[in-house]
Amino acid sequence: MKNKILFFIVSCLLNLAVGLFGTFLYFQSEENNMELSHKQGILFIKGCQVENTNVIVYKDYAILPFLKILSAFDYKIQWISDTEVNITNSHGAYILNIKEKTLLEENPILYNFNLLIPPPGSIHYYCEVKDKEILIDQSTVVVIMKLMNKNIKISSDFDNAIVSVTERENFIQTFEH
Numbered sequence: 001m002k003n004k005i006l007f008f009i010v011s012c013l014l015n016l017a018v019g020l021f022g023t024f025l026y027f028q029s030e031e032n033n034m035e036l037s038h039k040q041g042i043l044f045i046k047g048c049q050v051e052n053t054n055v056i057v058y059k060d061y062a063i064l065p066f067l068k069i070l071s072a073f074d075y076k077i078q079w080i081s082d083t084e085v086n087i088t089n090s091h092g093a094y095i096l097n098i099k100e101k102t103l104l105e106e107n108p109i110l111y112n113f114n115l116l117i118p119p120p121g122s123i124h125y126y127c128e129v130k131d132k133e134i135l136i137d138q139s140t141v142v143v144i145m146k147l148m149n150k151n152i153k154i155s156s157d158f159d160n161a162i163v164s165v166t167e168r169e170n171f172i173q174t175f176e177h
Contacts, residue, residue, distance in 0.1 A: 039161040045072040062156045091149035098129045
């Protein structure tokens with residue numbers, strides 16, 4: 001009986017080790033493939049090409065300049081120091097601290113949390129500060145914009161290295177009786 005229990009424990013540990021090693025190899029190869037397969041991209045916001053952007057397009061996502069996107073969607077960007085930015089529009093006011101990588105609502109109704117967090121279930125999370133711009137992965141940009149009351153759609157075309165950001169129409173379907 002002792003031998004069966006010992007055999008069971010050893011086989012479980014062996015399966016666990018093989019599984020963890022396989023997962024490690026998978027993620028290592030994914031990281032290497034991601035780093036190798038990217039292109040400098042061209043950004044279009046609301047149909048207009050945006051010049052001087054640090055857009056990087058990968059096979060299934062893109063890294064985008066967040067402040068340029070906000071500006072294009074009528075958010076007022078006001079630098080109050082080298083590290084802090086006031087962001088306002090008709091829906092609210094926010095404070096972005098690029099050093100701490102935080103985006104907080106200025107007067108929260110219920111609670112305040114950092115909007116620069118990865119969305120649940122997101123595979124890619126990227127947040128970097130470069131030349132007074134904050135570069136964020138497209139999934140996180142969509143979620144942040146939604147939390148800031150702007151519904152957008154981002155389409156990435158890896159083959160042509162083009163990223164398009166458009167406003168998604170909010171509509172309520174009505175039924176007549």
